[in-house]
Amino acid sequence: MYYETYGSGSTPLVLIHGGGSTIETSFGNLIPLLSKYGKIIAVELQAHGRTSDRDAAESFEQDANDVAALLKHLKIKQANILGFSNGGTTTMQIAIRHPEIVNKIVVISANYKRDGLLPGFFEGMQQATLDNMPKPLKTAFLKVTPDQKKLQNMFEKDKNRMLNFKDYADESLRSIAAKTLLIVAQHDVVTLEHSVQMAKLIPDAQLVVLPGTHGSFIGEICSTESGSKIPEATAILITDFLKR
Known part of the structure; x- marks a missing residue:
C-alpha cells in the first residue's frame, strides 16, 4: 500500500482520495x-x-480495513481521517468498523445511500x-503507474464498486462516535438534502456547505478553479475543526 508522509506531530491526519484518483489529483x-496542521499521511x-x-x-x-491495517503497521494508535468523495464513504466505514483508531473525521462530498447522489x-x-474517465485522472495514473492494463483494471473495479454499492443503515451512522465535519459543495454530485440527513444522523456532526462543484473547494484536479481562494478557506475550516 503506497503512502506519503508530510510534516511531523502527534495524531496524524490521514488523507483518502476519491475514486479513480491518486494522492496528487485529489490533494495536490x-x-x-x-x-x-502537523503530520499528514496520504494513502x-x-x-x-x-x-x-x-x-x-x-x-x-x-478499503477501511486496509487503512486500519496501515495505521497498525505504522504503530499509530489514533488518527484523524479525511476522505474525499469515495474516500469520504471509506472514512465513514473506518469510523464504523474501527472506532478505536479514529479521533475525528472529515467527510467531504460523500454519500451513505444510493439516492444521495444526483438522479x-x-x-x-x-x-x-x-x-468517459476524466483525462486528468487517466494521465495522473499513467504518470505514476505507466500500464494501460492496470488503468483499465482500476477503472472497472471502481465502476463495479459503485454499481454494487448497498445503502448503509441509518443506525450505522448513528454509531459513529468520532467528532465529524461534513463538507459538501452547493452544486455537488451529492445532494444537499442527503448531506443534511447525514448531519442529523451522525451524533453532533457539523455540516458546511461551500460554493462550487464536486472537489472545487479543495482544488481537486478536475474541478480546480484558477485563482480561487476557496481551497484556502476550506483548509482553514478543516484545520480549525481538527485542532479544537
Missing part, C-alpha cells in the same frame, strides 16, 4: 494548505496509483467506459 493543491487505495491490486473486488469496507448517476455509471 490541498496538502500545502494543510501544512500547518492510495487498492489498485489506485502506486498501490498494488488483489484478486478481489474493491469495496469501501475493504441518473447510477444509470450513467452502468454505461461508462474508460473513455
